[in-house]
Amino acid sequence: MMLTPAAILDRSHSLPGFARSGLSVGRGSAQGPTGIPMSYARNAEIYGEGENAGCVYRVLSGAVRISKLLPDGRRQISAFHMAGDMFGFEPGDERNFSAEAIVPAKVLVYRSQRLASPGAKSEGFLRELLSATTRELRHTQNQLLLMGRKNALERVAHFLLEMADRAGKKTMLELAMPRHDIADYLGLTLETVSRMFAELKEIGAIRLHGARRVELLDRERLAAMAA
Amino acid sequence: MMLTPAAILDRSHSLPGFARSGLSVGRGSAQGPTGIPMSYARNAEIYGEGENAGCVYRVLSGAVRISKLLPDGRRQISAFHMAGDMFGFEPGDERNFSAEAIVPAKVLVYRSQRLASPGAKSEGFLRELLSATTRELRHTQNQLLLMGRKNALERVAHFLLEMADRAGKKTMLELAMPRHDIADYLGLTLETVSRMFAELKEIGAIRLHGARRVELLDRERLAAMAA
DNA sequence: CGGGATATTGACTCTTATCAATGCCCGTGG
């Protein structure tokens, strides 16, 4: 069962990162050309670190992770993006992170070079791009505080609340990513993430319905733990 | 002995963060008004978290830290800024972090709201602002990898190289900040930072001339350790 | 229904934090 493109685009929700940007790259707007739709299989690379950053993207369906790998295999995920989110803002430069589909994903691709190049009518777009980048910066700074100064339980509680808020504050939460991705997002190991889920379950803050389906029973408590 | 403003402005060096931006806010340029000079004592707040973000700044002398405090006192520093650096880009929104002088500092203050507001002639400035914000985002993302996936020794080695590069790749390095600030920048305790300095000294990678004066003896080795 | 990937749980280790004592540098005042 597929949603229509319009329905999908309407699903942009309140997002801590740069998503829910008002970027006017929708169908036929003044500066915004229509993006090219693309499909990616599970774990397929959308762009790689070091590549030229000529495009921005909007997720139509599925989920995307933004990650960076050290030579020895250690990995850091800086962000997750779901339906409605825009990602890939690194205008005119080289990719610092790579992007991969977590689950089969459809995205719209926009050439950002032309969009952001000097010329009339691009100021509005520039303004939106700046605002989106600023939101992304803010999210990353908060992530920095999380990684530098919060313990495992606080990180996981924060993560669950972030995901729930982005999914529209429902109490039943569908996680698109495996434990390993959550771990690499939070700077933990997958075992520690699993243990923290268990602990939250023990104290009655959440309930698990399979590994990916999380029911938030006590938001207050979670928020308090997230420090 | 004071440097003239012009001499100070010329001291912008190669910077991992958003500094060395070509932001045209210098004296009398087309879009850029002259900033208002301000002085801050050691540990004085330049702006606080939650304040309105109406200004951007350029450091003339001294050093500035960008930090955020948790209610229980844990602190994260997201960036340091020295002479020539610009900071405080959070256009049109609320401050996410606060800024304080590490040592007595002089800065130029620019009202960014007018600069970035809609209107003719601001596109060039917008473009610069975007580019500066993007650089800052990149730096913060790399910091995220550091905090999430690198050990204490790797973090300290990385820190020393970062500071040395920003100071012009000299081997004799003058650190403006105390161990405590370094610790809060790297997500460590000051004791661990001190121990890592000691370890780097032991293996002959650095030499210390007092706590704040570091001589980099083996850059290669440091770079290798920074992972 | 079966099999492979993913997740949980357990035992143990290791890094870094914490708590505490000492040392060093620098400015200040006798």
Place this chain on the structure above:
DNA sequence: CCACGGGCATTGATAAGAGTCAATATCCCG
């Protein structure tokens, strides 16, 4: 000029939190 004092910094002993390695368990998916 030297002694004193106060912040910083270093160093040591111990503890705690998260990592590692390994053994099941569970959940999808075909």
